[in-house]
Amino acid sequence: VTVTIYGDLRSGNCYKIHLLAGLLGLEHRWVAVDILAGETRREAFLAKNRNGKLPLLELEDGRCLAESNAILNYLGEASPLIPGDRFLRAEMLAWQFFEQYSHEPYIAVARFINKFLGLPETRRAEFDSKQEGGHRALAVMEHRLARASWLVGEAPTLADISLYAYTHVAHEGGFVLDPYPGILAWLGRIEALPGFSPMPE
Numbered sequence: 001v002t003v004t005i006y007g008d009l010r011s012g013n014c015y016k017i018h019l020l021a022g023l024l025g026l027e028h029r030w031v032a033v034d035i036l037a038g039e040t041r042r043e044a045f046l047a048k049n050r051n052g053k054l055p056l057l058e059l060e061d062g063r064c065l066a067e068s069n070a071i072l073n074y075l076g077e078a079s080p081l082i083p084g085d086r087f088l089r090a091e092m093l094a095w096q097f098f099e100q101y102s103h104e105p106y107i108a109v110a111r112f113i114n115k116f117l118g119l120p121e122t123r124r125a126e127f128d129s130k131q132e133g134g135h136r137a138l139a140v141m142e143h144r145l146a147r148a149s150w151l152v153g154e155a156p157t158l159a160d161i162s163l164y165a166y167t168h169v170a171h172e173g174g175f176v177l178d179p180y181p182g183i184l185a186w187l188g189r190i191e192a193l194p195g196f197s198p199m200p201e
């Protein structure tokens with residue numbers, strides 16, 4: 001018996017958990033849930049997460065935990081990916097909150113509209129409206145990564161996992177990464193970590 005993760009690996013929020021599990025060698029059961037087929041809106045899933053969102057972690061005793069970055073913090077407890085230092089740990093959380101408020105709502109949504117909906121004319125204005133905010137978030141990351149190897153301190157943390165998820169597929173949302181050499185080098189450093197697993201195609 002082990003923890004269960006409900007996820008759809010086309011989603012960066014779900015892929016974060018898959019990536020962490022590989023890096024830490026965590027034993028787990030992965031249950032594939034198909035968002036595009038409406039499975040997150042069915043009663044069986046809503047009974048586990050009223051918010052109807054993936055990913056979702058279910059513990060052996062039946063308790064469930066939603067929100068990708070909360071799940072990372074739960075599964076990453078006592079690993080080198082969470083700094084012991086109080087300030088660095090809070091900085092890691094700051095990047096994770098940044099990811100959810102200033103990065104994902106632009107880059108993940110633009111990617112969804114383009115890659116999964118095929119950029120229909122009815123969503124074109126919304127897609128365009130995401131570009132400026134996405135580039136603002138990428139510029140904030142570049143400012144740090146032009147002068148440091150990792151987002152926090154001198155080693156990889158959960159902050160890097162959270163932000164890797166949608167940054168490495170940002171081009172699928174129309175964001176060309178060439179103007180961000182610090183980000184490109186950082187993506188390569190994450191991909192070279194032992195236990196790294198790519199997002200499946």
Ligand SMILES: N[C@@H](CCC(=O)N[C@@H](CS)C(=O)NCC(=O)O)C(=O)O
Pocket residue numbers: 011012013014035040041052053054055066067068069100
């Ligand atoms: N803040 C949440 C976002 C989760 C989220 O938006 N999940 C999307 C996929 S990326 C989802 O499950 N959508 C299905 C739906 O809304 O029915 C997290 O970080 O886990």
